[in-house]
Amino acid sequence: MRREILIVERVLKAHEEWAIQTRRLLAEKDTYCLNLIGAPGAGKTSLLEETLRRWPGGHRPAVLEGDVATALDAERIAAVGGEVIQINTAGGCHIDAHLVYQAMRQLDLAQSRLVFIENVGNLVCPAGFDIGEHAKVAVSSVPEGADKPEKYPRLFQEAEIVVLNKIDLIPYTNFSLEHYRASLAKVRPQVRLFPLSCTTGEGLEDWLEWLRNRKD
Amino acid sequence: MHEFTIAQAIAQQLAEVIAQQRLERVVAVRLQIGVLCGIVPECLDVCLQALFEHDRVLENAQVEIELVPVKITCDQCGVTSELEELLFFCPVCGSKHVELINGKELMLNSIEVEQADEA
Numbered sequence: 001m002r003r004e005i006l007i008v009e010r011v012l013k014a015h016e017e018w019a020i021q022t023r024r025l026l027a028e029k030d031t032y033c034l035n036l037i038g039a040p041g042a043g044k045t046s047l048l049e050e051t052l053r054r055w056p057g058g059h060r061p062a063v064l065e066g067d068v069a070t071a072l073d074a075e076r077i078a079a080v081g082g083e084v085i086q087i088n089t090a091g092g093c094h095i096d097a098h099l100v101y102q103a104m105r106q107l108d109l110a111q112s113r114l115v116f117i118e119n120v121g122n123l124v125c126p127a128g129f130d131i132g133e134h135a136k137v138a139v140s141s142v143p144e145g146a147d148k149p150e151k152y153p154r155l156f157q158e159a160e161i162v163v164l165n166k167i168d169l170i171p172y173t174n175f176s177l178e179h180y181r182a183s184l185a186k187v188r189p190q191v192r193l194f195p196l197s198c199t200t201g202e203g204l205e206d207w208l209e210w211l212r213n214r215k216d
Numbered sequence: 217m218h219e220f221t222i223a224q225a226i227a228q229q230l231a232e233v234i235a236q237q238r239l240e241r242v243v244a245v246r247l248q249i250g251v252l253c254g255i256v257p258e259c260l261d262v263c264l265q266a267l268f269e270h271d272r273v274l275e276n277a278q279v280e281i282e283l284v285p286v287k288i289t290c291d292q293c294g295v296t297s298e299l300e301e302l303l304f305f306c307p308v309c310g311s312k313h314v315e316l317i318n319g320k321e322l323m324l325n326s327i328e329v330e331q332a333d334e335a
Contacts, residue, residue, distance in 0.1 A: 001330070001331075002243060002328055002329065002330050003328070003329060004326050004327070004328050004329075005233065005237065005239075005326060005327050005328075005329055006325070006326045007229070007233060007324050007325060007326055007327065008323065008324075008325055008326070009229060009323065009324050010322060010323060010324075011222060011225050011226055011229065011247075011322045011323065011324055012222075012225060012322060013229070014225065014228065014229075015225070092221075093218055094218075124254060125218055128253060128254065128322075150302070150303075153252070153302045153304075154252050154253075154254060157252070157304070157316070185312065186302075186303045186304065186305075187302060187303070187304050188304065189304065189305065189312030189313070190312065190313075
């Protein structure tokens with residue numbers, strides 16, 4: 001005879017429990033955590049470099065760098081004086097919540113009070129995983145084109161804010177900021193957008209001010 | 217999306233239930249997956265079957281996936297609508313102030329089992 005057994009559990013429950021542990025750890029240290037997600041080459045690491053360079057004073061934010069391989073991004077962050085830990089996924093397409101928890105425990109959080117997780121370059125997979133952050137930041141860039149928000153709706157819906165990097169390249173492309181805003185409005189009408197350039201510095205001050213307000 | 221990671225998580229949850237309840241044979245695994253998860257059902261099925269193949273309890277389990285469409289409720293007119301396209305505004309009044317109700321689920325809902333002494 002057959003019978004049905006009800007389970008009714010979230011498939012990612014085990015992963016989510018690690019994320020909860022991470023947020024508990026962050027709360028103990030009164031620390032705010034952002035998860036930066038974007039395509040390879042969007043400028044996530046550059047954004048963090050410029051953020052750390054321009055940080056007004058006191059202890060700089062800490063960074064967890066996630067990549068498939070190498071410590072290249074961690075080296076860039078360390079070069080601007082940031083405390084950084086590299087997580088390599090060895091082929092995985094997103095950072096795992098368990099790895100984040102283990103790495104987070106090694107950071108001196110009481111000093112920094114703000115930590116960035118730079119996720120693996122990928123517009124799809126990281127969007128669906130809670131890895132212990134307080135908010136996701138979608139990092140897009142002009143060369144990717146103006147239609148990416150509606151083509152990758154999950155990320156742009158999950159993100160608290162959206163950064164559009166490389167606006168200095170707009171005159172050399174057919175990118176339309178108006179089209180980009182329209183594409184974003186289709187999937188996330190009210191989201192705050194930060195158009196900026198890590199190369200020229202335009203728009204970075206607004207981003208830094210948002211960060212300072214968030215942290216406090 | 218990376219269906220194999222999801223399949224491994226499901227297999228792990230099933231292993232716990234099977235051990236706790238000392239199940240002998242699972243004939244169906246029922247999942248509920250929201251469209252916004254970006255999971256391809258056929259791909260997930262293939263991954264699960266690969267994991268079940270060498271498991272005495274799960275080797276004959278059929279995977280049943282209920283796809284949950286995106287539903288939103290409009291803050292302006294109060295109507296709940298199912299979206300056919302992933303354009304997040306109210307199809308009734310056009311308002312952009314909408315709340316997502318369904319579409320992100322990733323649930324292991326139930327299993328159907330057969331026990332030797334109940335056959």
